[in-house]
Amino acid sequence: EADIYQTPRYLVIGTGKKITLECSQTMGHDKMYWYQQDPGMELHLIHYSYGVNSTEKGDLSSESTVSRIRTEHFPLTLESARPSHTSQYLCASKGTYLTDTQYFGPGTRLTVL
Amino acid sequence: AQSVTQPDIHITVSEGASLELRCNYSYGATPYLFWYVQSPGQGLQLLLKYFSGDTLVQGIKGFEAEFKRSQSSFNLRKPSVHWSDAAEYFCAVGAKGSQGNLIFGKGTKLSVKP
Numbered sequence: 001e002a003d004i005y006q007t008p009r010y011l012v013i014g015t016g017k018k019i020t021l022e023c024s025q026t027m028g029h030d031k032m033y034w035y036q037q038d039p040g041m042e043l044h045l046i047h048y049s050y051g052v053n054s055t056e057k058g059d060l061s062s063e064s065t066v067s068r069i070r071t072e073h074f075p076l077t078l079e080s081a082r083p084s085h086t087s088q089y090l091c092a093s094k095g096t097y098l099t100d101t102q103y104f105g106p107g108t109r110l111t112v113l
Numbered sequence: 114a115q116s117v118t119q120p121d122i123h124i125t126v127s128e129g130a131s132l133e134l135r136c137n138y139s140y141g142a143t144p145y146l147f148w149y150v151q152s153p154g155q156g157l158q159l160l161l162k163y164f165s166g167d168t169l170v171q172g173i174k175g176f177e178a179e180f181k182r183s184q185s186s187f188n189l190r191k192p193s194v195h196w197s198d199a200a201e202y203f204c205a206v207g208a209k210g211s212q213g214n215l216i217f218g219k220g221t222k223l224s225v226k227p
Contacts (some may be wrong), residue, residue, distance in 0.1 A: 040219065048214060098145070
């Protein structure tokens, strides 16, 4: 069982609000990822980190930002939420080696009204 | 560019019947391939992975997959489906030179008839 947690699990919020989606893992993994998933669509990588103070943008452009101040914590922030941000956000982590498994959290379902 | 295609959006099988989910990839070198399963409202769980060696890979929950380089395929199989297998299944390829970043297919939703 993977020890990776996301909060909140569900969030309904109004346009213009600032939100932070939390992701934490207790496995000591260096690599962490944020994916965006819409119904019937593939997962799109929006941010990743290979270690503390390292963050990169993924393949899908996103208005969100991330930080990696601690190994175990990789929060995602939206400064001003819009309806187009409505989606499911999945966090994942992975060990150092290429063959290590990427483990996923349960996801946060975000709805922006 | 790397890509993954899952041709079947939705498949329905009867409980006890065999299952094959298709996955084709586009990749310039030896790929790293994965199958994940996602139950409603949940994250993804790894079923199996292929990096090298034996092209027939065994996974959890009775699933297996076969890597066929000549067909650029990595199809997932199960000999006898259980109602609890109803879920969405994602194939993924390890992106080239990315230290483990994954590219996912759009998924195949599996329904199981009693």
